[in-house]
Amino acid sequence: MSPAKWNIILKIHRQKQGEAPHFEEFPMQVDPDEYVLDAVERVWAFMDRSLCFRHACHHSTCGACGMRVNDVEKLTCITPIREVTRDGATLKVEPLRNFPVVSDLAVDMGTFYSRMETVGARAVLPVSEAEIENPPTTWDADESQYIRLADCIECGLCISACPAAATSTEYLGPAVLAGAQDQGLKRNLKLLELVDSEDGLWRCHSAFECTAVCPSFVDPARRIMDLRMQVIEERFKRLFRKP
Amino acid sequence: MSKPHAIIIGAGFTGTATAHDLALRGFDVTVIERGDICHGTSGRTHGLLHSGGRYAVKDQESAIECITENTILRRIVPQVIEPNGGLFIALDESDLAYAEQFIESCEECHIPLEEIKPQEALRREPHINPRVLTAFMIPDGTFDPLRLALAFAGTAKRNGAKFRTYTEVKKLITDGKGNITGVNLLDLKSGKSAELYADIVVNATGAWAGEIVETVGVNVPVKPTPGVMVAFEQRFVQRTVNRLNKPGDGDIVLPQRRMVVVGTTSFEVDSLDYVPVLEDHVKLMIERGAQLIPAIAGAKIRGKYMATRPLIGGGEGRSVARTFKCYDHKEMHNLDGLVTITGGKATTLRAMAEKTADVVCTKLGINAPCVTAETPLLSYRQYYLQPNEDFS
Numbered sequence: 067m068s069p070a071k072w073n074i075i076l077k078i079h080r081q082k083q084g085e086a087p088h089f090e091e092f093p094m095q096v097d098p099d100e101y102v103l104d105a106v107e108r109v110w111a112f113m114d115r116s117l118c119f120r121h122a123c124h125h126s127t128c129g130a131c132g133m134r135v136n137d138v139e140k141l142t143c144i145t146p147i148r149e150v151t152r153d154g155a156t157l158k159v160e161p162l163r164n165f166p167v168v169s170d171l172a173v174d175m176g177t178f179y180s181r182m183e184t185v186g187a188r189a190v191l192p193v194s195e196a197e198i199e200n201p202p203t204t205w206d207a208d209e210s211q212y213i214r215l216a217d218c219i220e221c222g223l224c225i226s227a228c229p230a231a232a233t234s235t236e237y238l239g240p241a242v243l244a245g246a247q248d249q250g251l252k253r254n255l256k257l258l259e260l261v262d263s264e265d266g267l268w269r270c271h272s273a274f275e276c277t278a279v280c281p282s283f284v285d286p287a288r289r290i291m292d293l294r295m296q297v298i299e300e301r302f303k304r305l306f307r308k309p
Numbered sequence: 310m311s312k313p314h315a316i317i318i319g320a321g322f323t324g325t326a327t328a329h330d331l332a333l334r335g336f337d338v339t340v341i342e343r344g345d346i347c348h349g350t351s352g353r354t355h356g357l358l359h360s361g362g363r364y365a366v367k368d369q370e371s372a373i374e375c376i377t378e379n380t381i382l383r384r385i386v387p388q389v390i391e392p393n394g395g396l397f398i399a400l401d402e403s404d405l406a407y408a409e410q411f412i413e414s415c416e417e418c419h420i421p422l423e424e425i426k427p428q429e430a431l432r433r434e435p436h437i438n439p440r441v442l443t444a445f446m447i448p449d450g451t452f453d454p455l456r457l458a459l460a461f462a463g464t465a466k467r468n469g470a471k472f473r474t475y476t477e478v479k480k481l482i483t484d485g486k487g488n489i490t491g492v493n494l495l496d497l498k499s500g501k502s503a504e505l506y507a508d509i510v511v512n513a514t515g516a517w518a519g520e521i522v523e524t525v526g527v528n529v530p531v532k533p534t535p536g537v538m539v540a541f542e543q544r545f546v547q548r549t550v551n552r553l554n555k556p557g558d559g560d561i562v563l564p565q566r567r568m569v570v571v572g573t574t575s576f577e578v579d580s581l582d583y584v585p586v587l588e589d590h591v592k593l594m595i596e597r598g599a600q601l602i603p604a605i606a607g608a609k610i611r612g613k614y615m616a617t618r619p620l621i622g623g624g625e626g627r628s629v630a631r632t633f634k635c636y637d638h639k640e641m642h643n644l645d646g647l648v649t650i651t652g653g654k655a656t657t658l659r660a661m662a663e664k665t666a667d668v669v670c671t672k673l674g675i676n677a678p679c680v681t682a683e684t685p686l687l688s689y690r691q692y693y694l695q696p697n698e699d700f701s
């Protein structure tokens with residue numbers, strides 16, 4: 067038994083090259099239990115073939131479909147329409163902030179990905195090096211062969227939500243600092259200079275918006291705090307090492 | 310002599326892998342994609358790096374392709390693979406009866422296989438059905454779909470391939486003598502149209518392959534066959550888990566990040582651009598998934614989604630061969646300058662690209678061997694580090 071359909075207005079940010087940005091409204095019928103991305107994809111399939119948006123996996127493993135939904139950063143593939151609007155209402159969908167807009171809802175991930183590469187944020191982690199919430203009851207000796215993906219899906223929601231990122235395009239941003247924390251200064255001391263800087267760790271003023279919007283349990287805010295501790299520890303070490 | 314120019318339509322697994330191969334063979338490559346990378350089927354793939362075990366009994370050609378490519382991908386693109394292995398588990402008499410054929414077929418296809426006792430299977434994977442009667446370990450794995458395509462695309466870009474995303478091919482251009490000479494494009498970012506010419510056009514549009522060649526009045530036997538998958542919010546297993554029986558609906562569970570994903574089904578559709586996620590298929594996934602991992606019955610659903618297989622040839626659903634096919638339209642329809650590559654699987658993307666590039670090189674009289682099996686791919690992030698092409 068499928069629930070009653072809702073009639074909503076999808077209000078989508080449109081922007082073609084050389085044109086001013088504006089909103090366009092698409093009235094449509096939806097199943098409240100389908101995801102925001104399903105509705106966006108239907109606009110492309112049946113109403114406007116020129117709509118540009120990023121998406122790939124449709125189950126929160128790739129991180130491509132991050133958008134602002136009614137002013138909040140969401141991974142649209144796992145956000146049920148029911149959770150963000152109601153029957154008869156408008157649902158506003160915009161591209162992520164603090165990223166250059168390619169067109170409509172699609173943003174350019176270039177700078178972000180290049181920073182993730184610089185800090186060596188790893189996409190694949192050996193089980194022994196990654197925290198797992200529900201580990202099997204036993205790990206045996208050859209477990210080191212089991213490798214799993216790290217949990218940051220590079221969606222950029224945290225960068226879009228971060229008030230500090232809005233003040234400087236040079237700020238590394240939550241995911242990048244989280245990637246550096248995951249690497250750890252112990253493993254890669256070269257990161258110290260990069261993160262111990264004005265546009266690194268010290269621009270963050272602990273708004274915790276990143277952790278609030280992160281769809282992948284990465285908790286960048288906690289990691290930033292932890293990385294600060296690592297940096298301070300390292301500074302102390304250097305202080306005492308001096309003759 | 311200037312480099313030969315190849316246009317590739319579609320930036321899914323097949324298009325990105327073909328771009329990588331042709332770039333290494335000295336081509337000037339332009340990839341045209343109407344969305345971003347993985348706008349079509351590829352992004353929504355289940356994510357099983359097949360060992361071939363699933364096909365060993367019924368379709369040995371596919372099974373051998375899988376184990377060969379599985380081994381190569383582990384070598385050239387470990388960055389996107391969880392090489393954890395997989396279990397085939399028997400839960401009833403019919404599964405046990407299948408075991409004999411399974412062992413024999415895997416041996417014939419050279420798929421390494423290890424039988425393990427139920428207690429051992431449960432020790433390795435405590436969440437699988439405790440009624441497990443026997444289990445086999447095989448070298449299955451999982452991959453991150455978008456990042457697999459990005460690794461091929463990013464490496465191709467570093468080797469000179471150009472990508473025009475958010476750009477739709479409207480039709481193929483002919484020279485009036487039955488040869489394809491290029492494509493008509495619409496840049497969706499700007500609304501501008503353009504023509505682009507090449508020595509060869511490769512149609513790598515997967516399930517949409519028929520739509521492209523229809524613009525010049527011919528067809529290819531592609532049978533779009535969607536399937537539904539469901540992701541749950543807990544990582545119950547570290548390895549892929551398959552039902553030890555002939556392939557059916559909802560008989561594969563695999564771990565991805567902090568989830569498990571159950572798949573899949575097989576049905577037919579009329580419109581390809583939007584396929585609804587059928588609620589009864591979702592129910593079936595929960596039911597079948599819970600047979601393999603009982604905790605799935607009470608687990609929170611994280612995502613429900615679907616993708617459309619580009620199966621080739623006639624036949625019904627699961628009986629259609631899972632191998633791939635490269636069509637030279639000169640041979641098929643006396644249309645020169647066009648090759649269509651479709652069918653296959655994510656796991657066989659590199660082999661599909663090799664085959665296609667071989668056909669292209671032969672057509673253009675170019676002698677350049679394939680080196681992709683020995684060439685490690687660069688970081689998938691390379692794709693976004695280099696800007697894309699725009700119309701100037």
Ligand SMILES: Cc1cc2nc3c(=O)[nH]c(=O)nc-3n(C[C@H](O)[C@H](O)[C@H](O)COP(=O)(O)OP(=O)(O)OC[C@H]3O[C@@H](n4cnc5c(N)ncnc54)[C@H](O)[C@@H]3O)c2cc1C
Binds near residue numbers: 358521618
């Ligand atoms: C449910 C399901 C589960 C699967 N699971 C697995 C698995 O676990 N393991 C595995 O190995 N394989 C799996 N597969 C198979 C695999 O996903 C596909 O074989 C593969 O993704 C096909 O890739 P492709 O590049 O040929 O097609 P696509 O990824 O569809 O690429 C075609 C591209 O062409 C573009 N395009 C189309 N028309 C135009 C145009 N006019 N102009 C510009 N661009 C255009 C599309 O946007 C699209 O991006 C699965 C398939 C399905 C359906």
Ligand code: SF4
Binds near residue numbers: 218225240281283
């Ligand atoms: S830290 Fe979380 S929100 Fe930020 S990019 Fe990674 S997954 Fe997305």
